Amino acid sequence: MTLAFVEREGSDPTEETLEMLTLARELADGDGESLDVVAFAGGSRLSVDELGAYGVDEVYHVVHDRLDGYAPEAWGESVAQLASDVDPSAVVAPGTDRGHEVLAHVGATLDVPMAANCIGIDVVEDGAYELRRNRWGGSLIEHARLEAGTTLLTPAEHEFPIEKAESTTDPSESEFTPSLEDTQFRVQVERVERADEEGIPLGEARVVIGGGRGVGGPDAYDQLEELADLLGGTVGASRAAVNEGWRPHDDQIGQTGAKISPDIYIPCGISGAVQHMVGCKGAETILAINTDPEAAIIQKADYAVIGDLHEIVPELNDTIREA
Known part of the structure; x- marks a missing residue:
């Protein structure tokens, strides 16, 4: 048995x-x-x-x-x-x-x-x-x-x-x-406190938009948030972005963060370090946006767009909105 x-x-x-x-x-x-x-x-x-x-x-x-x-x-x-x-x-x-x-x-x-x-x-x-x-x-x-x-x-x-x-x-x-x-x-749970987070939790999202060091700063995540809203998903981040203080730790995807299994994961400006890939390996499809065609994330993605995310994501948002 x-x-x-x-x-x-x-x-x-x-x-x-x-x-x-x-x-x-x-x-x-x-x-x-x-x-x-x-x-x-x-x-x-x-x-x-x-x-x-x-x-x-x-x-x-x-x-x-x-x-x-x-x-x-x-x-x-x-x-x-x-x-x-x-x-x-x-x-x-x-x-x-x-x-x-x-x-x-x-x-x-x-x-x-x-x-x-x-x-x-x-x-x-x-x-x-x-x-x-x-x-x-x-x-x-x-x-x-x-x-x-x-x-x-x-x-x-x-x-x-x-x-x-x-x-x-x-x-x-x-x-x-x-x-x-x-x-x-001698060790037991006395109470459970839920994080005061809005939107869909990373672990449950069917669409996840990830932002890394290539996003450039906290304000630039607005365009990723817009894309996530249009697709009914949520935004995550790499450890590098979290370490910079651009996103809270609850948003971190990776070995020391959340493990995700969405239908599609769109990492933007993320290099694709091993620790990050541990967190997103459950994704059914990965569409990477990166300026570096040799980046590790490109090699592991199902689809890739080689270019500047600050140009591609706004265009993507406009196209989805029109559609």
């Missing part, structure tokens, strides 16, 4: 969870096993209706009177206890900060290895896995073989498409109550 840790927003699984379920189902099918998931009940329960479309066979609801909020050690201990009971061949979590953290605690508790940021996994003989993973901020790909009684895995964010199963299942449901100690609640 493959066991998947589910993150949710309200009663629905997150987008990253659905990406992860694509990988988890491939592993379960490769081993000829079932795909089960574990979710924390909290104030409300995960809706299982949608999960049947992704081939889930059983849903374990973790129920405990102290697990209303996120407590990484307690969550990790809960998943570890469930894994000890059901003995999965693999435990898979979303490639998010929370997914990595929970699975790391599971690995420490069970004393089993964890492989994070996987971009490809093949099931081979004797329960072993051949892995391909992003390493060093995405600048290289590691090929490795992992063998363990229970293997812990997370996919790289936005690496796997959201794909429904060929046949729909009718998941069964059961409750699991872990045995937890006070020390496992």
